[in-house]
Amino acid sequence: MDSHWDLLDTALTGMPELQVIPDAVSQNKTMVEIPETIPQTVFDSPFWEDYTNRCIACGRCNFVCPTCTCFTMQDIFYTDNGKAGERRRVWASCQVDGYTDMAGGHAFREDKGQRMRFKVMHKINDYKKRFGNQMCIGCGRCDDVCPEYISFSNCINKLNTLVKEEN
Ligand code: SF4
Numbered sequence: 252m253d254s255h256w257d258l259l260d261t262a263l264t265g266m267p268e269l270q271v272i273p274d275a276v277s278q279n280k281t282m283v284e285i286p287e288t289i290p291q292t293v294f295d296s297p298f299w300e301d302y303t304n305r306c307i308a309c310g311r312c313n314f315v316c317p318t319c320t321c322f323t324m325q326d327i328f329y330t331d332n333g334k335a336g337e338r339r340r341v342w343a344s345c346q347v348d349g350y351t352d353m354a355g356g357h358a359f360r361e362d363k364g365q366r367m368r369f370k371v372m373h374k375i376n377d378y379k380k381r382f383g384n385q386m387c388i389g390c391g392r393c394d395d396v397c398p399e400y401i402s403f404s405n406c407i408n409k410l411n412t413l414v415k416e417e418n
Pocket residue numbers: 312315316317318319374386387388389390391392393394403
């Protein structure tokens with residue numbers, strides 16, 4: 252393999268040395284306030300019905316999330332030999348139909364508002380209780396891709412207001 256570092260050295264000879272300080276994101280434009288403790292009444296609140304009406308269960312918010320890790324398995328049978336194939340690990344989303352389906356046909360969360368509640372609570376409440384850190388890193392990717400303009404950050408701030416009212 253040819254290396255051309257010598258050309259770069261030649262080109263830079265005699266140039267003044269500059270100090271470069273990388274600029275990194277230190278703060279989001281949208282600020283969220285996450286409630287410390289969430290009372291049970293909030294779980295049962297009509298607050299979530301807004302998402303039942305707006306969410307179309309596409310799952311995009313999950314698929315772009317760097318902290319979502321759910322997956323499912325799919326069996327793919329080869330077309331040239333139906334007795335052979337492979338089992339593949341594929342993305343899953345807690346927002347799409349079928350995610351909570353059980354053998355026998357029962358589904359735990361058919362309502363899209365309940366799915367939103369599950370996702371939100373997992374990100375800002377359950378995970379922290381178990382591991383001590385917030386799961387959501389505030390990247391905003393879910394806000395950007397939602398075709399229904401559902402904002403996770405707005406949801407958390409509205410939830411925080413609701414928690415204050417309940418306490
Ligand atoms: S803002 Fe949080 S929930 Fe949304 S994509 Fe980023 S990490 Fe996931």
